[in-house]
Amino acid sequence: MDNPENSDFSQDDLFEHYRFVASKGQEPLRVDKFLMNFIENATRNKIQKAAKDGNIWVNDQIVKQNYKVKAGDEVKVLFEHPPYEFLLTPEDIPLNIVYEDEVLLVVNKPAGMVVHPGHGNYSGTLINALVYHFDNLPNNSSMRPGLVHRIDKDTSGLLVVAKTEAAMTYLAKQFFEKTSEREYVALVWGNMELDQGTIAGNLARHPKNRLQMAVFEEEGVGKEAITHYKVIERLGYVTLVSCKLETGRTHQIRVHMKHIGHTLFNDERYGGDKILKGTTFTKYKQFVDNAFKILPRQALHAKTLGFKHPLTGQSMRFDSELPNDMAAGIEKWRSYARHSN
Numbered sequence: 001m002d003n004p005e006n007s008d009f010s011q012d013d014l015f016e017h018y019r020f021v022a023s024k025g026q027e028p029l030r031v032d033k034f035l036m037n038f039i040e041n042a043t044r045n046k047i048q049k050a051a052k053d054g055n056i057w058v059n060d061q062i063v064k065q066n067y068k069v070k071a072g073d074e075v076k077v078l079f080e081h082p083p084y085e086f087l088l089t090p091e092d093i094p095l096n097i098v099y100e101d102e103v104l105l106v107v108n109k110p111a112g113m114v115v116h117p118g119h120g121n122y123s124g125t126l127i128n129a130l131v132y133h134f135d136n137l138p139n140n141s142s143m144r145p146g147l148v149h150r151i152d153k154d155t156s157g158l159l160v161v162a163k164t165e166a167a168m169t170y171l172a173k174q175f176f177e178k179t180s181e182r183e184y185v186a187l188v189w190g191n192m193e194l195d196q197g198t199i200a201g202n203l204a205r206h207p208k209n210r211l212q213m214a215v216f217e218e219e220g221v222g223k224e225a226i227t228h229y230k231v232i233e234r235l236g237y238v239t240l241v242s243c244k245l246e247t248g249r250t251h252q253i254r255v256h257m258k259h260i261g262h263t264l265f266n267d268e269r270y271g272g273d274k275i276l277k278g279t280t281f282t283k284y285k286q287f288v289d290n291a292f293k294i295l296p297r298q299a300l301h302a303k304t305l306g307f308k309h310p311l312t313g314q315s316m317r318f319d320s321e322l323p324n325d326m327a328a329g330i331e332k333w334r335s336y337a338r339h340s341n
Contacts, residue, residue: 014055014078021074023207028068031056031075038210039077041121055079088145090132091123098318103167103310104160105134106318111156111297111325116144121153130161138165140172149175149182149248156323157184157302162310170310175248181306182245184253185232185322187299187330188262189276192239196230199256203249212269213251215259225249227256236337237277238265240330253300265291265329267298287336295329 020038032047035056039047050056051065057076058067069075099106107126114121117128130137130146137145146161148171162168174180201215204222216222226246233240239262243253254264263272275288306317322330 014080016076016078018077019074020076020210022069022071024071025207026069026071026073028070030065031058031063031067031069032065034069034075035077037208040118040211050077050079088117088131089123089128091128092132093124093129095126095129095133098158098320099316103164104162104171106305107159107161108320109151109156109159109302111154111323114153115150115159116147126159134163138162138168140168148172151302152251152254152298152300154297155184155300155302156326158305158318158320159302160305160307164310167310171307174307178246179308181304181317182248182302183304184243184245185301185303185326186241186243186253186257187265187295187326187333188239188241188257189265189272190237190239190262191234191277192229192231192241192262194231196228199227199229199260201225201256201259203252203255213249213255215255223247223249225252225256227253229257233334234337235330235333236340238333254298265299266295267300269298272298287332291329291332294332295325297325299326299329301326 018035018039020035022034032044032051035047036042036044047056048065051063054062055078056063056065057078058069058073060074096108096110097105098108109115109126114125115127117123117125127145127147134146139145140147146163146168148160148162148168151157151159160171162171171180201217202222203213203225204216206212206214224247228244228246230242231239232242241257241262243257245252251269254267254270257264258270258272263270263276266273273292275285278284278288301320301322303322304317304319306315308314309316321327
C-alpha cells in the first residue's frame with residue numbers, strides 16, 4: 001500500500017463517494033475488478049484512473065489498482081468534490097403531471113428516466129425536473145427533494161411527490177404503514193402455475209453481484225418484502241400479471257418474480273433479456289428478438305397509485321394507461337399465442 005502522506009490530500013479533505021466492506025467469503029480480487037462488481041455504470045478506465053489519482057483507499061490507506069482485496073477489507077472511493085447527487089441542477093425537462101394541488105402532485109414517469117441523481121446519472125432525472133418546476137420542495141430522509149417513493153429507471157408509471165414538509169411526513173407514513181395502494185403490471189417469462197398468490201421473502205444485496213438484490217429465507221437477513229400477484233392473461237410462453245406491493249423494496253417485483261421462476265420479460269439485470277421459455281426454432285428466436293426491440297426494457301409499469309390526501313384525508317386513486325412500448329410488446333405476444341393454438 002502507498003502511504004497516504006504522499007498524497008496532496010488527507011482523508012479529511014476528501015468526500016466519500018463509495019464505501020464497501022468485503023464479505024467473509026471474498027476471494028482475493030484486484031481492487032479495480034472488485035469495484036466493477038459494486039458500482040453501477042462504472043467503467044474499468046474510470047476506476048483505474050481513480051486508482052492512479054490516489055482516490056481508492058483500503059483500510060484507510062491509498063492503494064494501486066492491482067491491490068488484492070481480501071475478506072474484511074474496507075474499500076472507499078474518495079474525491080475532492082462532493083457526490084454529484086448532492087449538486088442538484090434545475091433542468092427544464094417536461095413532466096407528465098396527472099394531478100396537482102397546493103401540497104402534492106402525481107407524475108407519470110416515462111421509462112428511461114432516472115428518478116434521482118446517482119453515479120453516472122447526474123442530469124436528466126426526475127428530481128432535476130422537479131427542482132426546476134417547483135421551489136422549496138421538502139427533502140426526504142435521503143435529502144431528495146419531494147420524493148416520497150421511487151421506481152426504477154426502466155420502469156414506467158405513477159409517483160406521488162410532496163410539495164410541503166407536512167405532506168411529505170403524512171404520505172411517507174402511509175407508505176411505511178403499508179396503507180397506500182400500489183399496483184404494477186408486469187409481463188413475465190413462463191406460464192404461471194397459479195392464478196394468484198403471495199411472495200414473501202426478505203430482500204438484500206446479492207452476495208456476489210452487488211447490482212442485484214436477492215431473496216433470503218434466513219431470519220435477520222435483509223428487509224421484509226411482500227408481493228401479491230394475480231394473472232391477468234396467459235400468452236403462451238409469457239404471462240401478463242398484476243402485482244400489488246405490500247412493501248416497497250428496491251427491485252422488489254423483479255426479484256420476487258425471478259425467485260418463483262418467472263423473471264420479467266427483457267429485464268437485463270436479472271437475466272430476462274434471454275429466451276427463458278419457448279422452442280428452439282430459429283423462427284421463434286427471431287420473434288423474441290423482435291419483441292425485445294419493441295419493448296427494450298423490463299416489462300414493468302406502475303399502473304395504479306392510491307393514498308389518503310394529507311389535507312382532507314380523502315382517499316385518492318390514480319390509474320395510468322400502459323405506455324406504447326409495453327402495449328405493443330403485449331400485443332405481439334397475444335398475436336403469437338393466438339397463432340400458436
